[in-house]
Amino acid sequence: MIRAIVTDIEGTTSDIRFVHNVLFPYARERLAAFVNAQQYAEPVNTILDNLREEIAAPQASTRELIDTLFAFMDEDRKSTALKALQGIIWQEGYLNGDFTGHLYPDVLPSLEKWKAQGIDLYVYSSGSVAAQKLLFGYSDEGDITHLFSGYFDTHVGAKREVQSYQNIAAQINVAPSQILFLSDIHQELDAAEQAGFRTLQLIRGDDDGASHHHQVHQFDDINPEQIPS
Numbered sequence: 001m002i003r004a005i006v007t008d009i010e011g012t013t014s015d016i017r018f019v020h021n022v023l024f025p026y027a028r029e030r031l032a033a034f035v036n037a038q039q040y041a042e043p044v045n046t047i048l049d050n051l052r053e054e055i056a057a058p059q060a061s062t063r064e065l066i067d068t069l070f071a072f073m074d075e076d077r078k079s080t081a082l083k084a085l086q087g088i089i090w091q092e093g094y095l096n097g098d099f100t101g102h103l104y105p106d107v108l109p110s111l112e113k114w115k116a117q118g119i120d121l122y123v124y125s126s127g128s129v130a131a132q133k134l135l136f137g138y139s140d141e142g143d144i145t146h147l148f149s150g151y152f153d154t155h156v157g158a159k160r161e162v163q164s165y166q167n168i169a170a171q172i173n174v175a176p177s178q179i180l181f182l183s184d185i186h187q188e189l190d191a192a193e194q195a196g197f198r199t200l201q202l203i204r205g206d207d208d209g210a211s212h213h214h215q216v217h218q219f220d221d222i223n224p225e226q227i228p229s
């Protein structure tokens with residue numbers, strides 16, 4: 001019996017193109033000016049110190065940190081510090097109405113149905129928890145944050161590491177075998193499976209022939225009472 005569903009965002013609830021063509025450029029265009037302006041104010045001061053720790057460069061200047069952040073954005077590095085800064089910058093875009101958080105049309109009805117069935121819903125993304133709450137708080141379908149019982153980001157661990165899923169199971173106090181993880185990335189599903197989670201892979205675009213996980217094209221195809229093994 002599935003008691004909790006944990007969902008990825010990019011490529012699962014939301015189009016990768018929204019993240020890569022809207023969110024990432026928005027943050028990239030503003031990042032240098034934002035960091036220069038906010039470097040001595042909280043929370044940016046602490047985030048920059050965390051980045052110094054992350055790159056093992058305690059004396060790194062703000063200029064060097066900005067260069068590092070641009071290199072991280074080029075390689076789509078899931079750096080906790082970069083994700084924290086992006087999340088803060090995106091807030092302005094959501095509040096100004098520059099964009100809304102993309103949701104595939106099949107997502108909201110399914111989340112509502114599963115919630116009504118008594119299944120607790122959680123989010124796990126490399127995007128910061130603040131960024132997750134913005135995307136679902138200012139989504140194409142309005143504020144849907146009331147559906148979620150909790151949010152996890154890289155503070156719980158990286159998405160391809162087994163320990164991250166063990167941490168999530170412990171924090172939500174549900175046995176891994178009763179948690180279903182939804183993602184488009186088979187390496188994330190591999191890690192969740194090794195932690196004992198049930199898994200389903202969302203194929204929103206290209207096929208993934210390297211995956212052994214059961215695949216679906218949309219949330220409507222998912223019946224939590226009948227998850228294929």
Ligand SMILES: CSCCC(=O)C(=O)COP(=O)(O)O
Pocket residue numbers: 008009010019023078083086124125126127128131132135159
């Ligand atoms: C919270 S939306 C932005 C997601 C993001 O920044 C990102 O890097 C997506 O990473 P994921 O691990 O969710 O694929």
Ligand SMILES: [Mg+2]
Pocket residue numbers: 008009010011012183184185
């Ligand atoms: Mg994804």
